[in-house]
Amino acid sequence: MISKNIVILGGGIGGIIAANKLRNELPSSVDIIIIERNKMHTLAASYLWLMVNLRKAEKIRTPLSRLIHKGVKIIYEEVKQIDTSGKRIQTEHNEINYDYLIIALGSELEKKHLNNNQYGIHNFYTYEGAQRLRDELAKIQSGEIIIAIDSLPYKCPGAPYEAAMLISGYLTKRERKNKININLYTPEPHPLPVAGPELGKSVSDLLENKGIKFYPAHQLKEIKPEEKTITFNSDLTKQYDLLIVIPKHISPAVIRNSELEDEGGWIPVDRNSLETKLENVYAIGDINSVSIPGRWQPDKPMKLPKAGVFAHSQALTVSEIINSKIFGKEIKNSFCGDGFCMLEAGEDLAGFAYGDFFASPHPDVKMRKLGKAWHLGKVLFEKWWLAPYGFSKSFYKILIQLGAKSLKIPIKL
Ligand SMILES: Cc1cc2nc3c(=O)[nH]c(=O)nc-3n(C[C@H](O)[C@H](O)[C@H](O)COP(=O)(O)OP(=O)(O)OC[C@H]3O[C@@H](n4cnc5c(N)ncnc54)[C@H](O)[C@@H]3O)c2cc1C
Incomplete structure (x- = not known):
């Protein structure tokens, strides 16, 4: 034995x-x-x-x-x-x-920017943080929303971009989009450099189409909570009404x-x-x-x-x-280094990115056209993940496998 x-x-x-x-x-x-x-x-x-x-x-x-x-x-x-x-x-x-x-x-997340909610500094990287941010988004009527990535690496390299697009969709639905600017600052040279330049270009185009202002190569230097300002390494300082920080990961x-x-x-x-x-x-x-x-x-x-x-x-x-x-x-x-992501784009749409992260000279990941099917795929994935072990999990697994087969995507659960 x-x-x-x-x-x-x-x-x-x-x-x-x-x-x-x-x-x-x-x-x-x-x-x-x-x-x-x-x-x-x-x-x-x-x-x-x-x-x-x-x-x-x-x-x-x-x-x-x-x-x-x-x-x-x-x-x-x-x-x-x-x-x-x-x-x-x-x-x-x-x-x-x-x-x-x-x-x-x-x-783990560094605590530095996690406990300054009273100064309009929020995050969606924790369960509690996402709930507090939800309450802030419900209140904001006009002004500047800044999403800033503190440093690399951070988990889910698509998440800040998805967040910007979901917030854009949320504000559009509530007819507040024309009174609020969404700005995204990152030290990265383009979106998701870890997934290669092609995917980066697709995501930049999506941001532009939604009117989200994107500032690559901006390293966060300092936040002054009382003044509601954020400064980057270039000494550029910006005023915010709501600041969403992707905290440093340790x-x-x-x-x-x-x-x-x-x-x-x-x-x-x-x-x-x-x-x-x-x-x-x-x-x-x-x-x-x-x-x-x-x-x-x-x-x-x-x-x-x-x-x-x-x-x-x-x-x-x-x-x-x-x-x-x-x-x-x-x-x-x-x-083998293959990976995929359903990238939420707001308004019930998502893109599907798939590729080889071990490809040389850089990862080779491409995104398929935005569609509702990818969004529904992500919803199904959530249902499968949270279903209790046993019959219901197996049921959702079969649904995902059937969907993946019909869309010709190689997903292993
Ligand atoms: C907002 C957001 C959106 C995301 N979206 C996606 C997505 O769409 N697709 C995707 O692929 N990824 C996504 N991710 C990333 C994904 O959640 C993580 O990459 C994934 O959870 C990593 O899995 P893991 O098992 O390595 O760590 P975790 O899932 O974080 O698990 C680590 C576990 O270890 C426990 N632990 C830590 N230290 C100790 C200790 N000392 N003693 C006992 N227990 C300990 C923790 O409590 C935790 O339960 C997202 C993340 C965030 C925050």
Whole structure:
């Protein structure tokens, strides 16, 4: 009888997918354990809809245990320490040994710009933040909305652009668009440089068509909350009525200063196997750092974007690799760098971007024409993700697979 312990740190997108896949395919003598500090799971992709009042807050949140196979053990605790030499995880009350470790701890947000709501500074990167922003958007009647990306990397490179277009659609519907300017400032040279120039051009065109003012190559320098001004590295200062900041992303404290992190705080992995420098220790999703071809500035090599779609596909790959190792089979699976995104454009429309992020000399991602079908696809995806593990999840999975087949898009769930 095979007896092994697989420990998964983090019960977000990557952790949930890995746990369910491993549990489905491995005998019960293999223990699968998730360590997660939150009992409730929220779908971050839906914060964008929450922000423009297209979702009720309680509809995008569910107990984590409902999303996970009953045969997976969940320990609701904070991971305090990863002891790689002793192959042990330390939480507040437990010590858990592992044979295989999957680190899926995601990223954290720097608090600096998160607690200044009284000065009109908001975000949609947290569950609470998206709700407060929704209330502000309901109130604003005229003036300047500024969306500013603090720094790179940030998760979901399409999200600020989607937010600008969703807000534009929201204001148009309420006949306030002609009294409010939407401005988007980013340090990036064009939208989504991590997805290559072609997609960047498609998104720039979309912004222009909607009258959204776009300012690339603007690095945020300082915000003066009392004066309601934002200054960029070029010393350009702008006044805002509502400021939406994409906060700086940092790696979780348990990884910072651990032997696994690189200089930026993220965990470097082999781009095909997702294995860290330590054997049988894998890092998937936002926590890892995967180099891809291209540079977005001469001194800034490109990294695979932090996105749920990659946390998902990397979880599938790592689960298959661990499965092969446990059964002593040849390892045939590797992460190929393909990714997709349904880019919300407001007014119930979305674009579908798909491509190869490992393509050389730069990622090769193209967007199909805007359409309602892509928006409905994203809605279906949300329903599948939040459905309880079991019959309803399988039902939505079949619907997505049928839709993907008819639209000729290669999606693996
Ligand atoms: C507004 C917004 C829109 C987005 N839209 C999309 C989209 O359309 N498509 C897409 O692909 N991606 C999207 N994303 C990005 C996506 O949500 C993330 O990339 C994805 O969640 C990463 O998955 P992960 O498993 O790496 O980390 P997470 O899903 O963040 O999970 C990490 C888990 O680890 C837990 N954790 C962290 N530290 C500890 C600790 N010390 N102890 C115990 N538990 C811990 C956390 O509580 C969390 O549950 C969006 C994100 C945002 C904010």
